[in-house]
């Protein structure tokens with residue numbers, strides 16, 4: 001049965017503590033990538049209701065540092081489902097816990113593949129976008145897929 005992007009909507013929050021910072025007190029990039037992958041995988045699993053594996057992560061650039069004590073919030077939604085794969089858009093917000101000021105620190109597209117009980121890629125439900133932003137992300141997903149697969153096969 002077809003699903004809406006909101007069916008996969010996933011939000012995860014965490015506070016940045018010293019263990020996950022570099023020597024400048026900014027967030028360690030590898031930790032952020034792990035949180036992005038986890039949030040994206042949860043969204044993909046909500047869509048497919050299957051175990052998923054990460055097939056790829058598009059270019060990740062760190063636009064703003066996330067600093068010690070910030071509240072990190074990750075939002076993820078499936079943008080388009082193909083045959084066995086799903087593209088997930090992940091946004092990362094950094095919020096100052098005292099002022100409440102928040103900014104978009106980072107965003108990326110991850111691709112997950114649903115697996116059946118034998119570990120073989122299996123079909124996922126169709127996705128029907130609802131909002132203008134969802135329709136835009138859905139339309140543009142095809143081009144992003146072509147470019148990542150071209151890169152993957154080159």
Ligand SMILES: CC(C)(COP(=O)(O)OP(=O)(O)OC[C@H]1O[C@@H](n2cnc3c(N)ncnc32)[C@H](O)[C@@H]1OP(=O)(O)O)[C@@H](O)C(=O)NCCC(=O)NCCS
Pocket residue numbers: 053054055056082083084085086111113121148149152
């Ligand atoms: C992802 C994986 C399941 C794909 O397996 P495969 O043998 O290439 O299977 P297929 O050729 O049938 O492709 C399955 C789907 O994956 C997609 N895919 C494969 N490689 C991809 C890539 N690099 N980027 C995006 N999608 C990819 C294909 O387009 C296809 O999608 P579709 O069915 O929606 O058209 C396999 O490569 C794998 O298990 N990789 C390791 C995953 C993993 O361990 N992730 C954690 C990293 S530590």
